Amino acid sequence: MIRFTLSQLAQWTHGQHIGADLAIEHVSTDTRTLTDGALFIALVGERFDAHEFASVAIDAGAGALLVERPLPLQVPQVVVADTKRALGLLGAKVHQLCQTPTVAITGSCGKTTVKEMVASILQHCGQVLFTQGNFNNDIGVPLTLLRSQPSDEFAIIELGANHLGEIAYTTNLVKPNIALVNNVAAAHLEGFGSITGVKQAKGEIYSGLSEGGVAIVNLDSQGDRLWQPQLEGKRVIIFAQENRQADFYASDITLNAQGEAQFILHTPQIELPIALGIIGRHNVANAVAASVIALEMGATPEQLQLGLAQLAAVKGRVEVHALSEQIRLIDDSYNASVPAMKAAIELLATMTGERWLILGNMAELGEESLALHRQVGEHAAPFCFEHTLTFGEDTKIISQLNHGHHFEAHQAMIDYIKQKLAQSTQGSHTLLIKGANSAGMSKVVAALKESYP
Numbered sequence: 001m002i003r004f005t006l007s008q009l010a011q012w013t014h015g016q017h018i019g020a021d022l023a024i025e026h027v028s029t030d031t032r033t034l035t036d037g038a039l040f041i042a043l044v045g046e047r048f049d050a051h052e053f054a055s056v057a058i059d060a061g062a063g064a065l066l067v068e069r070p071l072p073l074q075v076p077q078v079v080v081a082d083t084k085r086a087l088g089l090l091g092a093k094v095h096q097l098c099q100t101p102t103v104a105i106t107g108s109c110g111k112t113t114v115k116e117m118v119a120s121i122l123q124h125c126g127q128v129l130f131t132q133g134n135f136n137n138d139i140g141v142p143l144t145l146l147r148s149q150p151s152d153e154f155a156i157i158e159l160g161a162n163h164l165g166e167i168a169y170t171t172n173l174v175k176p177n178i179a180l181v182n183n184v185a186a187a188h189l190e191g192f193g194s195i196t197g198v199k200q201a202k203g204e205i206y207s208g209l210s211e212g213g214v215a216i217v218n219l220d221s222q223g224d225r226l227w228q229p230q231l232e233g234k235r236v237i238i239f240a241q242e243n244r245q246a247d248f249y250a251s252d253i254t255l256n257a258q259g260e261a262q263f264i265l266h267t268p269q270i271e272l273p274i275a276l277g278i279i280g281r282h283n284v285a286n287a288v289a290a291s292v293i294a295l296e297m298g299a300t301p302e303q304l305q306l307g308l309a310q311l312a313a314v315k316g317r318v319e320v321h322a323l324s325e326q327i328r329l330i331d332d333s334y335n336a337s338v339p340a341m342k343a344a345i346e347l348l349a350t351m352t353g354e355r356w357l358i359l360g361n362m363a364e365l366g367e368e369s370l371a372l373h374r375q376v377g378e379h380a381a382p383f384c385f386e387h388t389l390t391f392g393e394d395t396k397i398i399s400q401l402n403h404g405h406h407f408e409a410h411q412a413m414i415d416y417i418k419q420k421l422a423q424s425t426q427g428s429h430t431l432l433i434k435g436a437n438s439a440g441m442s443k444v445v446a447a448l449k450e451s452y453p
Helices: 006-013 050-059 083-098 111-122 140-145 166-174 195-207 224-231 283-296 301-309 338-349 366-383 393-401 410-423 442-451
Strands: 016-018 039-041 064-067 077-079 102-106 128-130 154-158 178-181 214-218 235-239 249-255 260-266 271-279 319-322 327-332 354-360 387-391 405-407 429-434
Touching (some): 006 016, 006 077, 006 083, 039 050, 102 166, 102 195, 111 128, 111 283, 178 283, 235 283, 271 283, 283 301, 338 354, 338 429, 387 393
Parallel strands (some): 039 064, 102 154, 102 178, 178 214, 387 405
Antiparallel strands (some): 016 077, 319 327
């Protein structure tokens, strides 16, 4: 983060500066992560008001406060109308001062994987700022931008959303040179209302591009005419997994024994053999999208190949663990949407031995939830998996359609899996565990990993 003063902060956020004019080098919204002399930002939410913890922040070393009302505490303060909005303005200003070429990425699924792919490639080109963990909402994005430094040569910012207007807001903070909607699907329907709402929300990312900025669009999954107003005046690049009508696409896709994909990447200039370091045919489309971004940002073909080959799996996202010589666990427990569920099913279908499809609920699907879970169950049925286990109310239909077992508690599911594996004396097993983060399927993953140290 670049250094700034409280008087500058007051100017950038249209706030009132009270007290000494300190230089700030660290910012935090969490009293547990404060360093000496840091600025503590007192955010206010529906269920919390961090102003109540301002004295705790001072005891932890905070040297100044960003607040919505003056507090009777003997530290410098900047008072603003809305601390969350002020956080956004501060993050945007710090990032703009660094003048780093920036790409913004969103999509219903795969956006984190694409971000990690691009970062893996560009780290062979120079210093990269990129979103860590799930810092992709209206608080996480500004905190990511605050990590900007003048020495950054690239910035890769992931934008998530669960309601209309959120991506428009964060895109305006990021002001990207390149923007990608990786795909659109039935996700967060409670906030978006319909698939049309999802398309509208994701398309907001293109509105943040300046004239002549690069808009990357998925030919296989995009917003149709809804995006045309935002795409006007932009340089549009089309990608697809295998559709040859796109500017960038893949051909000759194969999977090795570990389930990692190899393919030929087609671009307007070259054809390039690619070998991915993570498993799953569905990651081919993610890799094509990442390749568009990386090449647009100046990566060489050799850097592209190296970055994709060296990519490590993100925790909880198609992460492979060898529990024993016979048992392989694929941890995809971090999140779930309909296309991601289908991709996971197709991945499991490529595995040998006994295949375990272990699913938790998809979340925030509103009135369409049961129908969409049924769609997943129908997609799985032709593969005739040896074991299908489910947890969560709407996943019951998946077990019913696949002659599986439904569980009302994680522990019951864990006990069942361990018992069945203990009874198996020969042959291999592949367990794929997936669900929305709120389904808590990571508990099943953790229990199984502890049982096979």
